[in-house]
């Protein structure tokens with residue numbers, strides 16, 4: 328039987344689809360099962376239907392997004408939003424509620440402005456990292472963007488979910504500079520100085536005046552972002568990608584502390600990554616399960632003179648760590664062709680295009696992975712203790728462990744990645760159970776992740792219980808006030824509208840339905 332939104336009759340669903348089709352046109356609305364299948368989470372068990380969509384709608388303008396939201400509010404249809412829907416390991420494109428309607432913003436993919444003087448861009452939500460990186464090169468290469476390892480995702484989807492990248496300005500949420508948002512009642516809100524028509528500082532002074540509400544749209548379900556300013560950086564005169572090798576936990580303590588000093592004094596301005604169990608073999612980085620070898624990457628940016636001085640400081644500071652070895656190359660800031668390795672390219676804002684040939688991945692086309700990424704203060708002992716605890720967790724369960732540690736200056740993400748075969752139900756269940764156990768054992772140690780998959784959102788929200796759960800209660804109050812019908816991404820980050828899990832379509836105020 329075709330999937331429908333919860334508690335919805337066939338007739339009501341048809342009326343909803345009719346309203347959306349009238350506004351967007353028939354080619355923008357589909358219930359075709361093969362298309363819906365393309366929007367399932369590829370990292371869940373292949374036969375798992377807990378998160379099947381009932382329809383996919385593809386608006387191309389803000390007005391069309393408003394029309395979708397208006398219809399959803401009328402008919403109490405839960406929506407889930409994607410920019411590209413490649414949020415793999417965090418749920419991919421899938422919703423929390425079975426039968427939701429997917430609002431795919433892949434077709435809203437225009438770069439509206441590249442502002443060279445002020446170093447920002449204005450983009451729609453479907454713009455991919457690869458699109459932005461290419462557009463900046465085509466614009467003359469005056470500006471760079473930070474990018475994640477892969478360029479397949481959208482800038483806004485990644486940034487709204489708190490994603491990270493590896494050139495300067497790697498905290499992507501912090502680069503959001505003025506949002507335009509469709510609220511659950513289909514009205515349009517602009518944050519900061521965007522609320523002041525004609526104000527030229529909107530994307531240059533993102534907070535504006537008065538309470539700053541931009542952060543409310545991160546990892547949340549209070550609206551659909553249809554446009555945003557996004558900060559990028561000036562192309563430096565020179566760029567020096569650096570490769571660091573070391574062995575064992577004692578050296579890890581020293582490297583984490585040394586990198587903190589280099590970051591907090593402004594010598595290193597990107598997010599360094601340290602990859603566990605990797606060996607250099609003939610100059611190639613080779614994943615070597617069980618090895619105590621680490622390979623780190625970071626980069627320096629600036630004038631040739633400042634890079635020379637920075638490298639001297641970095642060599643002195645890291646040289647004090649027993650066994651640490653640093654290798655650096657210096658490139659002109661506008662040199663794209665000389666960069667041959669992925670680490671050289673990604674730290675200069677050129678992402679990899681795809682995951683790689685499935686035949687070379689563990690489990691081939693059924694490859695899946697779960698990343699558990701807790702946040703700890705960037706203190707060598709604290710990071711190493713978390714690393715050891717997490718490594719022991721995987722070893723006890725005989726699960727593969729890869730990934731590494733992302734350094735953000737004051738805090739670090741201890742990213743543990745485990746691989747599994749998504750066509751194997753039992754193996755997939757083991758990976759998810761291990762993740763859920765890690766959530767609990769780490770929470771008991773005072774540690775939570777920075778971002779999580781759909782299955783663990785409620786558990787993590789449940790640990791935010793300071794002050795009689797004041798924060799979840801605050802968010803729930805906002806949710807019910809802004810979205811009484813509970814239509815926008817119910818369950819995202821564990822924020823549920825009051826009407827769930829027993830949907831009562833008559834709850835709340837809704838705009839009048841035009842059927």
Ligand SMILES: Cc1cc2nc3c(=O)[nH]c(=O)nc-3n(C[C@H](O)[C@H](O)[C@H](O)COP(=O)(O)OP(=O)(O)OC[C@H]3O[C@@H](n4cnc5c(N)ncnc54)[C@H](O)[C@@H]3O)c2cc1C
Nearest residue numbers: 409410411412413414475476480481484485490491551552
């Ligand atoms: C091998 C691999 C490597 C990866 N490397 C990285 C990495 O280096 N850094 C990193 O951060 N991630 C990484 N990821 C995770 C993911 O691929 C990226 O974060 C990707 O950029 C997500 O973008 P997206 O467009 O697919 O997000 P989407 O799935 O489109 O969006 C993510 C979430 O944001 C919300 N959302 C999206 N658009 C809107 C909107 N317009 N309004 C309101 N809410 C919205 C939704 O809740 C959605 O579920 C990696 C994944 C894999 C598999």
